[in-house]
Amino acid sequence: MGYKVAVIGATGNVGREMLNILAEREFPADEVIPLASSRSIGVEVSYGDARLKCRDLENFDFHGIDFALMSAGSTISKEWSPRIGSTGCVVIDNSSCWRYDADVPLIVPEVNADAIAGFTKKNIIANPNCSTAQLVVVLKPLHDVAKIKRVVVSTYQSVSGAGKEAMDELWNQTKGIFVTQPPEPDKFTKQIAFNVIPHIDVFLDDGSTKEEWKMMVETKKILDPKIKLTATCVRVPVFVGHAEAVNIEFESEMTAKDARRILRDAPGILVVDKREPGGYVTPVECVGDYATYVSRIRDDQTVDNALSLWCVSDNLRKGAALNTIQIAETIIERNLLKKAA
Known part of the structure; x- marks a missing residue:
């Protein structure tokens, strides 16, 4: 009997x-129920070969439901996740709402699966930010061998991370430029087509953006609070797929050769690192895949025990949807859920 x-x-x-x-x-699901706001009641969505009609979240009874996979934003999650959790259903939330709550595990299964057991406090588990998820998958196996002291990361984040309206804006601006139609920023603060924008989420008092702050705080919570991390997060005119240029400083020796070997054996990672033209993976090539790809692994000649690398991942998958489902799979594998009657 499924879930x-x-x-x-x-x-x-x-x-x-x-x-x-x-x-x-x-x-292993016996029943999958798509839920949305009242304006989307009856809208059909694909589930394998089937078409399912959306039902209204507002009037849905969660008693008897085992997992609620939440991707409706922080405002909805703040209101609904505790209510759903109180019915015995486990909420796995993709928003930032619960990530920094001490009673809510923040999980990337390849990195800190043991922390999942803490979900019983509120019946809520948080997914990390998309840019954090792919980063910690890469950092974890290296950190286990030679403790990481400091990480400097620059992200190249696709517009899909800002939602469908952002994808539409890139598409419309790109088309418009070719017919001499001036691009009109709406979702973004500046033109996104043929441009890059060093601004994701709101600015904080220290000059960083909240996206950059999220990467720092979430890496500490998921991996190790002693790791120092600084990030510069940039939106780029790519539809799907986040890329990151990462510099890592270790407490003890870690060479590029060592890192390549370690990462090849690590879960969730594929190393594609040929030192030749095209011997690396770009965002467009990772779309639809589960893996986080690592390329351009090389020693940093400017500091002891440091290296640089490039990683890419489908942000809608590992950065969000896939990670959510991997969490549910881990709960089942570890027999942590008493199935609802």
Whole structure:
């Protein structure tokens, strides 16, 4: 007998990807229920070969549901996650709402699966920020061998991380430029087509953005509070797929050769690192894949025990939907959930 799974925010980019991945991975579900706001009642979404009609979150009874996969934003999650959790259903939330709550585990299964057991305090588990998720998958196996002291990361984040409206804006601006139609920024603060924007989320008092702060705080919570991390997060005119240029400083010796060997054996990672033209992976090549790809691994000649690398991942998958479903799979594998009657 399988599980009952509700997908909240089923009409959004990540919600649709959750449904795709549930089907692809043959998640043991007897019933999958897509939920959305009242304006999306009856909208059909794909689940494998099936078409499912969205139901209204507001009037849905979560008693008897095992997992609620939440991708409807922080405002909805703040209101609904505790209510859903109180019914015995486990909420796995993709927003930033619960990531920094001490009673809510922040999980990337390849990195800190043991922390999942703490979900019983509120029946809520948080997904990290998309840019953090792929980063810690790469850092974890290296940190286990030679403790990481400091990380400097620059991100190249696709517009899908800002939602469907952002993707539409890139598309419309790109088309418009070719017909001499002036690009009109709406979702973004500046033109995104043929441009890059060093600004994701709101600015903080110290001059960093909240996206950069999230990467620092979440890496500490997931991996090790002693790691120092500084980030510069940039939105780029790419539809799907986040890339990161990462510099890592270790407490003890770690060479590029060592790192390449360690990462090749690590879960969730594929190393593609040929020192020749095209011997690396770019965002467009990672779309639709589960893995985080690592390329350009090299020693940093400017400081002892340091290296630089390049990593890319499908942000709608590992950065969001896939990680959510991997969390649910881990709960099942570890027999941590008493299935709802």
